Amino acid sequence: MTGWWAAAFVVQWVLLAVLAMVVVALARQIGVLHLRLEPLGALEIDDEGPALGEAQARRSARAAEGSTMFVGGVGGQRLLTFVSPTCPICERMLPSLPAAAGAFGLELQVVSDRELELAYNVPGVPFVVVFDEFGVVRAKGTVNSLEQVEGLVDTARRRILEDRELRAS
Numbered sequence: 001m002t003g004w005w006a007a008a009f010v011v012q013w014v015l016l017a018v019l020a021m022v023v024v025a026l027a028r029q030i031g032v033l034h035l036r037l038e039p040l041g042a043l044e045i046d047d048e049g050p051a052l053g054e055a056q057a058r059r060s061a062r063a064a065e066g067s068t069m070f071v072g073g074v075g076g077q078r079l080l081t082f083v084s085p086t087c088p089i090c091e092r093m094l095p096s097l098p099a100a101a102g103a104f105g106l107e108l109q110v111v112s113d114r115e116l117e118l119a120y121n122v123p124g125v126p127f128v129v130v131f132d133e134f135g136v137v138r139a140k141g142t143v144n145s146l147e148q149v150e151g152l153v154d155t156a157r158r159r160i161l162e163d164r165e166l167r168a169s
Contacts, residue, residue, distance in 0.1 A: 044141040044152070048123045055135045056120075062113040064094075071109055071116065073135045077160075079106040079153065082117055082127040089144055090126045096146045104153045106130070130156035 050056055058073025064083055071080055079101045083090035094110070101108035116122075120129070123142065128149055130139040138156035143149050 044139065044155075045123075048121060048142070049127060049129060049140040050120045050137045052137050052140065054137060056131070056137060058135070059116065059119070061109075061111045061116045064110040064112045069109060069111070071111065072131070075131075075133065075135065076107050077105065077133055077156075078109055078131045079104075079149075080109045080111065080129040080131065081149075082120075082122050082125050082129075083110055083112050084125045085112060087125050093126055093143070093146065093149070097149070100146060100149050100153070104157070106153065128152050132156070132160050 046052070056072035058070050060068055061071050063069045064085075071078070079097070081093075081097060083094065097110065098108055117125075117127075126143050128139075128141060128143050129137055130152055132138050138159045139152040141148070141152055143152065
């Protein structure tokens with residue numbers, strides 16, 4: 001009988017160890033699913049891109065299709081997107097940008113201009129800058145999805161409204 005109890009005791013501990021490993025594996029899978037399903041915001045870093053809250057001077061830039069356009073300065077609210085012809089993420093995002101800009105009443109500007117990237121301190125593409133009507137940078141960041149673009153636009157809208165409320169008081 002002593003041998004039987006010892007064997008049962010060992011089997012119980014082995015089963016407990018297996019159960020613990022299964023729980024850890026399931027917790028890891030839940031974490032992976034959580035990361036996949038949770039929308040991530042755009043990466044807005046202070047040292048990258050033009051300074052938040054500062055007006056940018058009007059500059060000429062090369063549009064993605066090759067023409068010349070003007071960015072910055074006074075005008076309508078704009079969604080400036082930096083892209084590269086060799087960027088697969090940019091290619092995936094480009095078709096949805098007009099709808100996103102239009103839904104928020106923004107003028108879409110898509111540029112592929114290395115000099116402007118350097119002048120604006122853009123770390124890489126795709127990078128989005130949202131300007132208010134005075135050419136002030138209200139939001140900026142590296143984006144990888146339409147949801148991140150929409151998040152930046154929402155952030156810019158909130159900052160514009162907060163600024164208007166402060167001026168009204």
